[in-house]
Structures are given as structure tokens and as C-alpha cells.
Amino acid sequence: MVPVPTVSAPPASQANSIPGPPATGAEPEATPSRHRGASPAKSVARQGSRDDAAAASRIKEQLATRLGPHKFEMWFGRADLQVRGERVEIATDSPFVAKWIDANFTGDLTGLAREHLGGDAKISVRVTSDDPARRGRTAAAGPGPAHLAHPQSPRGAHQGVASGAPLIPAGRDAEPRRPRGNSLRCLAEFVVGTSNRLAYETARRLIEDPDAGTVSPLFIHGECGLGKTHLLQGICRQFANSSGRPGQVRYVTGEQFTNEYIASLRANNIDAFRNRVRKLDLLAIDDVHFLSNKVRTQGEFLHTLDAIDLSGSRVVLASDEHPRIIKRFSQALISRFLSGMVVQIDRPDRETRVALVARLARARDLELTPAALEAVAGRCVGSVRELEGAVTKLAALRALTPDREGTPDAVVGTVLVERLFQEHGWQPPTPVRIGTVIDVITERLALARGELMGSSRHRRVVLGRALVAYLGREMTTHSYPEIARALGRTYHSTIHTAEQRLRRQMAEELHVQVGETPGLIPLPELVDQLRHHIARTTAAT
Incomplete structure (x- = not known):
């Protein structure tokens, strides 16, 4: 029962708070005499303040009933809701939370305000980062529902924030995969290109748009080493910073969730x-395909997705495969994945690879000439990890190879890059056969082998012969006459001419159509991809 204060006697705490014995006959009459002498205006003000506090309490109770305890605590747990006359004021220290409340809960707030304050009631949402009164109220309130619903990790467990960088707590049952530097990767460092722009823009929307339910769950898929983990960690880090609730953001792997x-x-x-x-x-769950063939874990994860969706929270997933292709996944889970946004990250194109090499080199205090940047980007086509490994080895090689003055700080040129790729395991372990070159090119251009051997002058056939001449001369030990005989030609002059023509077209960055797929691709990018595919095919045989 809450004690009802009276005006006939002071509260016991107030009487006991005064040190020393009270003056005889003076202190007991002080409080009632002060109330009796109070002006009518002050009495009205006190009454109005009590009415405002009561109205604010009723509005919060009914709003919690409408939204549910979890959603109410998520968005209003750290906000200060007060009533001042006919205005409901909500103050929060997070711009993201203020934007979300204004966009999603104004209708509920307006309805409740008019119900309790009258038809002219207004709603005001503001951001306050330094409000001493609010800090005092928060401190006086003590542990609230949030502490009961989300118990803190024991001492020594991963906390929501460490050393100024948010580390998403992983609980006590399993150790998380800890990124480099004991912190999550930053979204601002994600290099954006045509191959990953859709995934990046969708991630930004998931973070910034209050109405992000249409893209959640966000399912990102692509081959290994293309930046899925970087994107997931960047989403978690930026969302934690913008929401002001890092303890309510979590990055785990599929294996960790299962464990x-x-x-x-x-x-x-x-x-x-x-x-x-x-x-x-x-x-955010990385490598969600790990849940494949784990029936009970999939069932628990399905219920988790449903609970998070009902609360209005966000889910981000990453996998090496499209949801429809993942084997031994329940149809219910696949349906949940497809209900959100499914985006693919492709291999980076040449322009994106050059930008990646430049950023990786700057991070290692390494300066490359433009030609060296192009050379590294042209050789490493498979993944971002391959680029990172090449730059790391190049930095080590640079440190061991001083310039003419004996310092290892000179600009890296193409000579050192070529040395890297020739001496450090980047060449196929076995010699490349001209037959492999022809097979890879015909498959990529959707040509029959007989078309290259024939007399057709179709644009794709002519391009295929030129590519065989160029890559055959570069990657095999065959001479021009030997390449000509492999293509069914009597004279090698046509092969030499085709190779020279291809070099000029590459210098002009001519765009060509590949196979039956629509759209054009830069010729240098096509050559890089074919070179990479030929090397991988040779290494696998």
C-alpha cells in the first residue's frame, strides 16, 4: 500500500532528517503552519503537477499494454515521458530512438493523450543528451524491468561495450568468434562497388530506416571471402552506436548459436x-547454413525468428548459398528467409579490386604505383581474402627488399609485384595446357570447340580466338605456331594479329558481351576472370 501524505503532520523521514533535538513547540507546528499559509496559486500548481504525473503514469501503463512489455521497454525504457498541461513530452538521449518513436508510435501516443488530456492534446518528441534532471530520475528509479528481462553477463563475460567499441555480448555458453582488434569491423571501411552495392544499401536501410520491417530478415549470400562477415559486423556496430543500446545487439555464428x-x-x-x-x-547470425541437418536447432531458430519479428526487432543472416539451395533446411525456415530481403554479393569487379588493394596497402603503410595496383587487382580475382593475402605478402617482401639507398620505404612498382606472383606460390603447380585454356574460354563464351576451329567470323568466335591467343601465349609455354595448330590454323600470323588486336582493345577498355547473358563486361575484367579460372582448373587437375 502506498501511504497517503497528509497536511496535519510532516513525514517521519522529514522529521528524523534534522540533526539534533528539535526546538520545543516550534518544529512540530512548522509544516502545517506553512501549508496553511500557502497561497491558492501554489496549491493549484501543486495539484496540477500531481494531475500531470498521474496522467503520465496512466498513459505509460496503457501504452505498455498496447505495445507489449518487450516493445515498450525497447523504445520507451530509456525515454522520459511527462505530461505538461495538454502536451505529452517524450525525451530520449538517442536520435535513433526519437526518430523511431516519432515514426511508429505517434498515433498510439496521440490517441492516449486525447483520451486523458482532451481533444487538443499534442505530442512532442525531442533528443536530449545532457539532462541532469532526467539522469537524477533514472538513478533514483533503480533497476527496472530491463534489468530483469536482460540479466547482465557475469564478471569476465563479454560486455556490450569495451574500450569505446561495441563488442556484442555472446552469453556464457560458448565463446564468440572475436574479430581482429577485439572489436567489430566498421561499416564505413566497407569498399562499395557494383558487386555489393545492393547489399550495402539494404544494410544502410536496415540500420537507419525506422520502417525497416520490409527488409528484415536481411539474408546476404555469396561465395567465401567476399565481405559478408564485414557487412554483418558493420551493421551490428553502427546499429549499436546509433540506438544507444549496444547490449541489445548481438553478432554470432551459426555454430555458436547451435552450441x-x-x-x-x-x-x-x-x-x-x-x-x-x-x-x-x-x-546477426553468420554462416547460418551451419544449421543444416540440425532439426531441433532449426525449430528453435524458427521460433526465435517469429518472436523477434513480433517484437519489431531486426534480423541479419549470412550464408554461402541462397536459401533455396541450402541442403536439409526446413521449408518453414526457407519461407521465413524469403519473406525478407535476399541479396547476393558477387566477386568484386576490377575497379572495386583496385580500390580494395589501395585501402589494404594504406593500412599497411605501403604505397603502390597505379600500374602496381592494376597488376595486383588483375591477378587476384577470386576473393577479397586473396587480395588481402597478396598485399600482406607484398608488404613483407617490400620490407625485405630495400631500394638502392638501403631503405624499405620506396614506392612499390610492377617489378616487385611480378616477383611476388612468380616466386611466392601464385603460379599453378603444374604447367597450363593449351587445351585447358580453350575449354575454359569456350565454356565462358558459350561456344562450341568446333566453332573456334572453323571459319566463322561471328563476333564472339573472333573474340574467343583472340582470347586463346592472348592467354595461351601468357600462361603456357606454347609458341604462336603451336597455338595456331591447336586452333586448326595453318599459319600463325592470324593468331599473332588477333593477340595484338586484343591488347589494343584491352587498353581501350572495350566492353563485350559474354555468352548468352545480357549486359556488357569490360574486356580487362573478362581476361582477369578467365586467367583466374584457368589457374584454378589447372591446380585442380
């Missing part, structure tokens, strides 16, 4: 696991 679920079952602690996972603002 934590199994550990909670063995410890008979499944409720704690569900509270930890289902009440997050953002859940």
Missing part, C-alpha cells in the same frame, strides 16, 4: 537462452 542452444538444454536453462536471444533489438 549455446545445446548447452542450455543440457543445463536445463533453456528459458535463459531464449530471453537472451529473443529480446534483442538486432540479431
Whole structure:
């Protein structure tokens, strides 16, 4: 029961708070005499303040009932809701939360305000980063529902924020995969190109748009080493910073999610696991294909997705394959994945690879000439990890190879790059056969082998012969006459002419059509991809 204050006697705490014995006959009459002498205006002000506080309390209670306790605590747990006359004021220290409240809950707030304050009631949402009164109220309030719903990790466990960089807590049942530097990658460092622009823009929308439900769950798929993990970690880091609730953002792998679920079952602690996972603002799971063929874990994950979706939170997933292609996944899960946004990250094109090499080199205090940048980007076509490995080895080679003055700080040129690719395991372990070159090119251009051997002058056939001449001369030990005989030609002059023509077209960055697919591709990029495919095919045989 809440004690009802009276005006006939002061509260006991107030009387006991005064040190020393009270003056005889003076202090007991002080409080009532002061109230009796108060002006009518002050009495009205006090009454109005009590009415405003009561109205604010009723509005918060009914809003929590409408939204549900989790959603209310997520968006209003750190906000200060007050009533001042006919205006409801909501103050929060997070611009992101203020924007979300204004975009999603203004209708509910307006309806409740008019119900309790009258038809002219207004709603005001503002951002305050330094409000002493609000800090005092928060401190006086003590632990609230958020502390009960989201128990903090024990001492020594991963916390939501460490050394100024948000580390997403992973719970106690399994160790997370910790990124370099003990922090998540930054979204601002993600190099954007044509191959990943859609995924990047969708990630930005998921973070910044209050109405991001149409893109959640966001499912990102692509080959290994193309930047999926960087994008997921960047989403988590930026969302944690913008929301002001880093403890409610979590990045885990599919293996870690499975291990934590199994550990909670063995410890008979499944409720704690569900509270930890289902009440997050953002859940990011990398390598979600790890859940393949794990029926019970898939069922738990399905219920987790449903709970997070009902609360209005966000989910980001990454996999090496499209949801439809992942084997031994339940149809219910696949349906949930497809209900959001599914985007693919492709291999970076040449322009993006050059930008990646430049950024990786700057991070290692390495300066490359434009020709050296192009050379590295032209040789490493497979993945971003391949580029990173090449730049790392190049930096080590540069440190071991001083310039003429004996310093290792000179600009790196093409000579050192060529030395890297010739001496450090980048060449195929076995010699490249001209037959492999022809097979790879005909497959990519959707040509029959007989068309290259014939007399057709179709544009794609002429391009195929020129590519065989150029890559055959570069990657094999065959001479021009030997390449000519492999293409069914009597004289090698036509092969030599085709190779020279291709070199000029590459210098002009001519765009060509590849196979039956629509769209054009730069000729240098096509050559890079074919060179990479030929090397991989040779290494696999």
C-alpha cells in the first residue's frame, strides 16, 4: 500500500532528517503552519503537477499494454515521458530512438493523450543528451524491468561495450568468434562497388530506416571471402552506436548459436537462452547454413525468428548459398528467409579490386604505383581474402627488399609485384595446357570447340580466338605456331594479329558481351576472370 501524505503532520523521514533535538513547540507546528499559509496559486500548481504525473503514469501503463512489455521497454525504457498541461513530452538521449518513436508510435501516443488530456492534446518528441534532471530520475528509479528481462553477463563475460567499441555480448555458453582488434569491423571501411552495392544499401536501410520491417530478415549470400562477415559486423556496430543500446545487439555464428542452444538444454536453462536471444533489438547470425541437418536447432531458430519479428526487432543472416539451395533446411525456415530481403554479393569487379588493394596497402603503410595496383587487382580475382593475402605478402617482401639507398620505404612498382606472383606460390603447380585454356574460354563464351576451329567470323568466335591467343601465349609455354595448330590454323600470323588486336582493345577498355547473358563486361575484367579460372582448373587437375 502506498501511504497517503497528509497536511496535519510532516513525514517521519522529514522529521528524523534534522540533526539534533528539535526546538520545543516550534518544529512540530512548522509544516502545517506553512501549508496553511500557502497561497491558492501554489496549491493549484501543486495539484496540477500531481494531475500531470498521474496522467503520465496512466498513459505509460496503457501504452505498455498496447505495445507489449518487450516493445515498450525497447523504445520507451530509456525515454522520459511527462505530461505538461495538454502536451505529452517524450525525451530520449538517442536520435535513433526519437526518430523511431516519432515514426511508429505517434498515433498510439496521440490517441492516449486525447483520451486523458482532451481533444487538443499534442505530442512532442525531442533528443536530449545532457539532462541532469532526467539522469537524477533514472538513478533514483533503480533497476527496472530491463534489468530483469536482460540479466547482465557475469564478471569476465563479454560486455556490450569495451574500450569505446561495441563488442556484442555472446552469453556464457560458448565463446564468440572475436574479430581482429577485439572489436567489430566498421561499416564505413566497407569498399562499395557494383558487386555489393545492393547489399550495402539494404544494410544502410536496415540500420537507419525506422520502417525497416520490409527488409528484415536481411539474408546476404555469396561465395567465401567476399565481405559478408564485414557487412554483418558493420551493421551490428553502427546499429549499436546509433540506438544507444549496444547490449541489445548481438553478432554470432551459426555454430555458436547451435552450441549455446545445446548447452542450455543440457543445463536445463533453456528459458535463459531464449530471453537472451529473443529480446534483442538486432540479431546477426553468420554462416547460418551451419544449421543444416540440425532439426531441433532449426525449430528453435524458427521460433526465435517469429518472436523477434513480433517484437519489431531486426534480423541479419549470412550464408554461402541462397536459401533455396541450402541442403536439409526446413521449408518453414526457407519461407521465413524469403519473406525478407535476399541479396547476393558477387566477386568484386576490377575497379572495386583496385580500390580494395589501395585501402589494404594504406593500412599497411605501403604505397603502390597505379600500374602496381592494376597488376595486383588483375591477378587476384577470386576473393577479397586473396587480395588481402597478396598485399600482406607484398608488404613483407617490400620490407625485405630495400631500394638502392638501403631503405624499405620506396614506392612499390610492377617489378616487385611480378616477383611476388612468380616466386611466392601464385603460379599453378603444374604447367597450363593449351587445351585447358580453350575449354575454359569456350565454356565462358558459350561456344562450341568446333566453332573456334572453323571459319566463322561471328563476333564472339573472333573474340574467343583472340582470347586463346592472348592467354595461351601468357600462361603456357606454347609458341604462336603451336597455338595456331591447336586452333586448326595453318599459319600463325592470324593468331599473332588477333593477340595484338586484343591488347589494343584491352587498353581501350572495350566492353563485350559474354555468352548468352545480357549486359556488357569490360574486356580487362573478362581476361582477369578467365586467367583466374584457368589457374584454378589447372591446380585442380
